[in-house]
Amino acid sequence: MLRFVVRRLLLLVPILIGLSILVFVWIRALPGSPADSLLGERTTPELVREYNERFGLDDPVYVQYWRYVKTTAQFDFGVSIATHRYVTDEIRERFPATMELAFAAMLFATFLGIPLGFVAAKRYGGPVDHASLFASLIGVSIPVFFLAILLKYVFAVRLGWLPSVGRIDVESDVEHPTNFYILDAIITRDWATLKDVIRHLILPAIALGSIPLAIITRITRASVLDVQNEDYVRTARAKGLPPRIVDRRHILRNALLPISTIIGLQVGLLLSGAILTETVFAFPGMGSWLRDAIFNRDYPVLQGGILFLAFVFVIVNLLVDISYAIINPRIRYS
């Protein structure tokens, strides 16, 4: 087991180096200099020079790359050109928002998808099965941002049940020490804020969770169909175990193995979807932040933000692989 973890950790090193080069080269390939985009059209050559000097944009490329690697290794991504705040500070504020959103979306997808897929497989060929197939087909075919707009229209604009924008009521002045609003509200036992935060989270989470929901439902269904024809299931039935126990111990437990991998693979999709969902709901997370950074040519934000997200993505996949090896002993020794 330890050897497996060490091997996976070592594989991370070339990926991270490659990523840092990719992001660095990409930033240099962007048209227009940051000085131009920030200082606007009325800038003077002196201003541009002063600006480039301040951010070290005149140094040779390898010097810039080395400085970038050195500072990145210390989790120092520099200062945002647009807001003059530390990128790390902004990540500290915005990443928890995206985390809460992604977590809520996964929770929604998992706790609805697994039972739905299971029931569909048990009633194979029946109306529930067909309905679940149809729903999951629609789920993967509807763009996240269109679903987000639809949900917003029906539940916020028309029915007025839920708020349509933001992460918390605009008039709220509650402090958020960890920036995980839900966690903060629970720690301080501020139930009114907790309710408010959850209400703001529902629509974006459903929109973002729709694709994972569709995929998890399909995989669960296929996986249960596979497993329930296995010999050990027949044996369990033949020896007279109650169906409910066979379902739980023999079928579901084995059918869940592939699902854990699928959940890990959804993280990339979630991050892509977060950019769109956060834009529709004006949700102050990493996605809407990076989108603005692209428009502002905010190099440090793009550099730090994308590297950070890719890092999170790689780490989550590592954790999924490890947990998979723990759940499934067959993987460990291959």
Next chain:
Amino acid sequence: MSVVEAEAVEVQLEAPSGLWRDAFHLLIRNPGAIVGFVFVGVFVFAAIFAPLIATHDVTEQNLPLIANGCCPGPSADHWFGVDLLGRDVFSRIVYGARVSLLIGLVSVSIGLAIGLVLGATAGYVGGIVDSSIMRVMDVMLAVPGLLLAIGIVAALGPGLKEVMIAVGLANVPVFARLVRSSILAQREADFVVAAKAVGVKHHSILFSHILPNAISPVIVTATLAMATAIIDVAGLGFLGIGLQDPDETPEWGSMLTEVNEYLQTAPFLALIPGTAIVISVLGFNLIGDGLREALDPKLRGR
């Protein structure tokens, strides 16, 4: 009838068949796939004959119509209503099909071509070539797809060609991985070993023995990738980082961008382009699923 005769009759009863012929028969009997073909057919038809179908010029503004606020809904003259600038939504949707289909086809071809070459090389050559290609693919896969496409458009600048390249490149690692794993599975197969033993040249082993047997999952993935490409293009358009000039060349995703604030008064402005995207994407997904079932003998009868 002797045993030999009986067997001869039995052999004759099995119609001559092959993977592709069987697959075709299964596909045209699959109701889902037929619906998919209809959806994609409508989409392709609209794209090809856009100038004949469109009722108005896509840039023509009917200002008196929006004088009393945004926006009048469907009417006899404007079937899908008019947008914020008084332009005919129906005509813009029809022309939008062109953009989506074109970008989808070209970008999937780019991804497929590069991915096929890289994956086939990695899988067949192996060794250091394999690991260096696949490490680069791993790095590309470590960046979420849409983010990668956004990054490429940001570097190349907005425009039709640039969006095609961006969405295409974002697809490369997917195809490269698929082709590589399917070639690895074929490389040790008996018929390949036999071909090697009798001295068949490398490239003809790759092209006439391995690739034809590795191609069916690639076809399925390419169909499904069309669906993803349409969604990605719309996503880029929605974020406002797609085409250079969405006023001249209508694009479904960017049609959804500005309607966010008009949901109260004119929800149809969001519903119509959104539905167009869903229908075309659904079409490709249905065909892809049908193809997968038809081409994978293990899934038959499921």
